[in-house]
Amino acid sequence: MESVLVVGAGYMGSGIGQVCAQAGYKVYLMDIKAEALDRARSEIQWSLGRLESKGLLKDSPQTVFERIIFERDLSSAARVQWVIEAALETVDLKLELFGELDHLASPETPLASNSSFIPPTHIAQTTKHPERVLGLHFFGPVPLMGLVEVIKGEKTSPEVFERGVDFVKSLGKTPVRVQKDIPGFVMNRIFSAAFKEAVDLVANGVATPEDIDVGMELGYGWNVGPFVIADNSGLDTQVIIGQTMAALGLDNLVSHSDLIPQMVKDGRLGRKAGKGFYRYTPEGKRLPWGSDSPK
Template identity: 35%
Template structure:
């Protein structure tokens, strides 16, 4: 598939930004990665590597191509360096509206005027961010899942002024990296599939937090029902429980419905530093969570 442009910058090298950068490099883009944290790319790369190895998952980017992708990616803690000459910026920093707005403002001041800005936010429509960039017609949402694990699809949604050609370029970019674009026709919180996944996640958390069931049974049921390798709780651990809670807060802030608030029990886990794979403990313990046990689906009594 033809590339719609050549130079891509990923802003934020956490769990998602690092994967997006790997896929862009793998597809032959010139990739810069920016993060305020020195060594962020190397650190997250190592975590992703260890997590997939422990889960014995064969990643979409074959193991023997990882090193080449890593070497092709240029990491910097200078935003100016990261954005000189860029065509397409994908922002994947912490899920915080003010942080993202501040970044889009700086990006708008530094990047070439034609550059397109995408946000990988899980819950914020780009319409909440676009004006800070001073180029709302060139802003959009591109929302990825866990691509290295095989979820190679991405939601694609415009803001209030996004040009059709910008949406088309976003779509072409996704296709060129082997992703299925899920194009949203009008704005909705959670985009296409993420809003469906959110309903599953919310109900799963509710069942656990109110002690209706053991969370492992929900994961077992989900895996048996769908044939997936993980259930909602295993997946939330991979996403990061702090990110999960931040996303729920976005829904709560919009609806002000107490049922949309992340459960207190989840916030307590986060306060204890139980953030999932990235901190070594969440619902499960890592690097060898019990759901990898061959007997997990049907444990012997």
């Protein structure tokens, strides 16, 4: 059985670990925080139960869950066929992690980053084998979203790039090839432009998040609107992403309003906190922020 190390067991890492296990890979899901691993365990069990109830799982939830090993260190890097990093979106952390992973993993093992914005060329700087570094940019919630951008760094070998495409297909996802690694790749540059405008419209009192979301769904055929996406991904993550984007020269795609930083200060972190642009019931039902308390 081929195996995958996923580094970081937060919102994205736990989802990536889960879909790899669903596809039959043995998964080492690693995080430095014990509570992140505990949360990942329960999120994955909950998600597998939901998928099974909808007839969307090939194997039993138990079988899939047993393919995942929860770990606190990177030692399994030496044993796996794939490494996917999904830790926080900060350049320094990724540089440090890739230096360490490059040292631990066999030179044949591709090292992928799930970074939202940071080019793999940049991340590969601290490695001796930049030809095996690439971007695999998943979309959240990972068990439900079909797209993965496969990003070629300047030094990524054509063979590793194609292995990335095949790996994504092996997960039952659809790869989009990004041949040149500019910050934000393709999808996040387009989304960020729309999201910046949406945040500024709310901050200036032009429209509510709910109305903008409904508008984007009905007017442009988006599956869900930008504020639903932001709540799902976490508003604290959005703040970090905004800082990283600015550092990468994408300041023109970041809202300069204080709306999201203030929401984060108020504990409105999005779905995971039960409140963000919307409120969420304990069962996960989404309600408009202005409506009565969740029942």
